[in-house]
Amino acid sequence: MTATASIEGVEGWLTDAQAARLRERAAAVRAGGRIVEIGSFRGRSTIVLASAAAEGVEVVAIDPHIGSDRGPQEIAAQPALGESDHERFLANLAAAGVADRVRHVRKPSADALGDVDDPIDLLWIDGAHRYGPALDDVVRWGARVPDGGVLAIHDAFSSVGVTLALLRAVTLSARWRYVGRTGSLAEYVRAPRSAASVARQLAALPWFAKNLLIKVATVLKLRRGPWPY
Ligand SMILES: C[S@@+](CC[C@H](N)C(=O)[O-])C[C@H]1O[C@@H](n2cnc3c(N)ncnc32)[C@H](O)[C@@H]1O
Helix, strand or coil, rough: CCCHHHHHCCCCCCCHHHHHHHHHHHHHCCCCEEEEECCCCCHHHHHHHHHHHHCCEEEEEEECCCCCCCCCCCCCCCCCHHHHHHHHHHHHHHHCCCCCHEEEEEEHHHHCCHCCCCCCCCCEEEECCHHHHHHHHHHHHHHCCCCCCCEEEEECCCCCCCCCCCCCHHHCCCCCEEEEEECEEEEEEECCCCCCHHHHCCCHHHHHHHHHHHHHHHHHHCCCCCCCC
């Protein structure tokens, strides 16, 4: 089963190129390791991770499914929508044949820290995109990634909250090195910071500015077309 085939028809915002990158990172985690996803929605990225993970790798998906912070401009909780996301999530995982490869923790990430063991070899963050929760995810969950482990995060240099959280806690941190990005999926490795790593992140800021303009124009209905991911 390829990641691209298995997520066909599964709603979500992860592009095929981003799925391919995530799949590679998941496949690189060795048996006995652990992959943690924050923000599963209807299972698009969960299926990528679970179908790529080697046997013996634990895959944990954290999502409260209460309909809050679902996607662009959908912040407040909408329980009925959350419940339908949950049902679709379970059905999509079953249809992809990975239901028994995923341990779903139905809680907000801030309440789930005690539900997951250390270390986390691949941390994939795509949960609440507001600054506070995004910062909390990067700092508290990121601290559990050991040297050589990977942090991948969606909507980097695209969402204001996620980008500010990254600039504050990761870009200038001595403990994260930027690997690169596929659209808004940014990848970091737990390793000493390098000057090149900081410079390459700062070089993404004009792209961030462009994305903000696109979003403003979309909200004001001055343009139609896809939200930047
Ligand atoms: C952008 S969607 C995730 C998309 C998903 N990764 C995919 O590939 O389709 C954001 C998800 O984060 C979840 N979420 C919101 N607040 C959260 C929190 N505090 N902790 C974990 N997940 C959260 C929402 O329920 C929603 O399903």
